[in-house]
Amino acid sequence: MEKFNTSEITRLIRSRRSIYPAQYSGEVIPQEIIEEILENANWAPTHKLTEPWRFTVFSGNGLKQLANSMAELYQKVTTARGTFEEKDFEKLQTKPLLASHIIAIAMKRDEKERLPEIEEIEAVACAVQNIYLTASAFGIGCYWGTGGITYFQESKELFGLDPKDKLLGFMFMGYPKGKWPNSKRKPIEDKVTWVE
Numbered sequence: 001m002e003k004f005n006t007s008e009i010t011r012l013i014r015s016r017r018s019i020y021p022a023q024y025s026g027e028v029i030p031q032e033i034i035e036e037i038l039e040n041a042n043w044a045p046t047h048k049l050t051e052p053w054r055f056t057v058f059s060g061n062g063l064k065q066l067a068n069s070m071a072e073l074y075q076k077v078t079t080a081r082g083t084f085e086e087k088d089f090e091k092l093q094t095k096p097l098l099a100s101h102i103i104a105i106a107m108k109r110d111e112k113e114r115l116p117e118i119e120e121i122e123a124v125a126c127a128v129q130n131i132y133l134t135a136s137a138f139g140i141g142c143y144w145g146t147g148g149i150t151y152f153q154e155s156k157e158l159f160g161l162d163p164k165d166k167l168l169g170f171m172f173m174g175y176p177k178g179k180w181p182n183s184k185r186k187p188i189e190d191k192v193t194w195v196e
């Protein structure tokens with residue numbers, strides 16, 4: 001096995017950030033970079049090799065189409081439920097237009113359900129981390145958003161998903177116009193138990 005520069009990998013993992021549409025410059029990400037990001041997503045771990053990640057990539061006019069479909073569906077579903085919020089409707093119409101690309105993230109359930117559903121969701125989350133890390137390595141900002149229409153049963157049809165599949169959110173992507181942000185984490189001592 002080839003050796004890697006672990007200090008570079010550590011630096012990448014720790015400097016990966018969620019960067020939001022209002023922070024994007026408007027510059028478009030080249031197609032070959034998007035493809036490399038998706039290839040890396042495809043190498044996520046996957047129990048029984050079900051490879052459950054499915055992506056729909058929106059850019060250019062596709063962003064407008066996505067914004068319109070999301071806003072329209074949000075209005076329909078929340079009006080019926082009595083939970084419609086004008087500000088959320090407006091966000092769905094405008095935020096996507098600030099991104100270079102948006103990747104809708106979905107989990108395709110194994111036909112034979114050979115493993116628990118949670119393991120397929122976990123595999124997709126690993127694929128999303130590969131997206132986050134590869135994007136960061138290219139200096140691209142992105143964030144996994146799970147608001148809006150993400151968990152509406154009615155959203156599945158928009159992305160060609162079956163009832164057993166799950167829409168897991170949207171990766172917004174764009175080059176940041178300002179400084180790369182910092183974040184913080186509580187120490188591992190709070191989260192790790194050692195048994196020796």
Ligand SMILES: Cc1cc2nc3c(=O)[nH]c(=O)nc-3n(C[C@H](O)[C@H](O)[C@H](O)COP(=O)(O)O)c2cc1C
Nearest residue numbers: 016017018019020143144145146147169182183184
């Ligand atoms: C499953 C998942 C869903 C998320 N959904 C949202 C979201 O809907 N809105 C949002 O602002 N951030 C969302 N985030 C991003 C987190 O807010 C972000 O990871 C957190 O603030 C830590 O910042 P960092 O990613 O820069 O380290 C989500 C992250 C994960 C893992």
